[in-house]
Amino acid sequence: MSRWPRRAQYLLLIVWAVFTAMPFLWAITTSFKDVNAVQGHVTYVPWLEFEPTLEAWRQIFGGAGGVNLVGPFVNSLIITVCASAIAIVLGALAAYGLSRFRYRIGPAKNKDIVFFFVSQRIMPPVVLVIPFFFLLQMPGLLDTRLGLIIVTVALLLPIAVWVMVDFFDNIPREIDEMAMLEGCTPMQAFLRAIVPNSAPGLTVAAMFCAVFGWNDFFFAFRLTFTQVQTLPQAVVALNSSIPPWWTLSAAALFGIIPLLVLAVLVERYLSKGNLAGAVR
């Protein structure tokens, strides 16, 4: 192979990297600007092109004339972590069952049941939110973290099931059979032989759940009002007729932090985890 295609690849990757990095650069610089600095043409170099200020960051942490995003951040964190954890536990159990045992609900077999789960995500959120509203209203869970956790679990479960069914299907069935022959009940086989080998699948599922859970705006917006506010809601609430670009940028960056941490943690895990040895 000549070196040219390789160079072309790098060139392409560099262009793409710049393309994806630009919004971040823009947001980072903007978050250190004030109202004067955002006017006119776009500037990037602090001190030379504009005078950096921490005003925007002060404002999102309760500074004068601003809001405090820490509360919504904590809400989002609690809801995302709890909902993801529940969805992954339930999802993995459901997926294991669907991968290993035959079910029949009327004419529906395993594949149809999996599709039923996934199909929950096909429905437009607008359609789902109405029944959710009434379901939460009855036990008085509207505008509570618990209510939002329950709804989020319902939204994340299809993703967890889908990812995990596919993953379990690729683990040789002989491994759990052998565990059973070696004294494990089906549940013990799952916990002792399958779960320890499922880190990559669980990680992917957890990542999807966390990202979807964290980014949810719509359901939080419709199902909570004054008591509970999640971060996406709070960020949107910052907006006004004249967009305060500096605080919006700071808020957006603040909101990205958990996902950034997650990405770094997960990336190492994903590349390390593989199932070599399980299959010949």
Add this chain to the structure above:
Amino acid sequence: MSVVAQSLTSWVDGEAHLDDVTLTLEPGRIHTVLGRTGAGKTSLLRVLAGLSDVDSGDVLLDGRSLREVPPWRRETAMVYQQFINYPHLTALENVMFPLRRAKVPAAEAQRRAKEALEQVGLTHLSDRRPGALSGGQQQRVAIARALARRARILLLDEPLVNLDFKLREQLREELRGLFSGVGETVVVYTTTEPAEALMLGDEVIVMHEGRVAQVGSPAVIFETPATTAVARVVNDPPMNVIPGTLQGEHVAVRGLDLLPRASHLAGFADGPYLVGIPAPSLTFGTGPGVLATITFVEISGSETFVHVDLQGTELVVRAEGIHDVSTGDRVSMTVDPSRLFLFTEDGTLAAAPPHGRS
């Protein structure tokens, strides 16, 4: 102490995986199950292990039905043809796993696991995970795990089939020794290879199309195959079975010259039969004889399998050594008439060559 399979029958999608299989499996003996792919070998093992259900029939252990006993209470060890180990555990931990599940104290479990790994020659790799072992080593771990348990029933499902030739030969040799210490365990070992079944088995069970075709010692199975199906399965290459007739002093086989009727074929009425011609009883040369066309040559090193077309009949010849023949060559065929098998037209054995001649 024996395991009895009683008329096991299992239908899957209108196809019989097991068809009225009845067997008595004795402890301390090695039962090899020989049959082609799809003969029901794996189905039998899965039923014995409790992993698959049967439509009818039962498995008895010491006269007690195992029907309601789930796999995890059956004390059955299994070695799969895929090298199945727990990927997240080291070799030693893998072998210890079933022992710990059986509540063997940790120290004792470790001692037994080390012992088993030593038996299979893997002591130096006991800290490695399966992913860092070769296929042969992985299968050794699986075998050690099965042996260390000292289970009541030890099932091996074509354990060597996925290994390369040399490793297979080597491990086959070792298995003989490893099995000698199983004591009160019922060992069932499936294979598609006649040599493996005959060499390892105290008793050979030949399966064909979900049924037990014949049960007997390796010598009995090999020398007196009960049916044409058994005759084909226990010989490598498969025995040639072609229609022929007994006519007075002769045996007439389509495409071959009239053969003298050997003494073991005396006493049978003249008429149509199926004649079994073992591949080694055929020789080819350039001298006089029936002309056949070579269709395919397999050289295995020490022997050559030559497939010929004899006036429309396909035959396989097994010849010692390497032969310089190639596809399309015309050769003459001769048969040793004292080594012929005779089957009735429905495939049941009528006469076999005398002991020592097959």
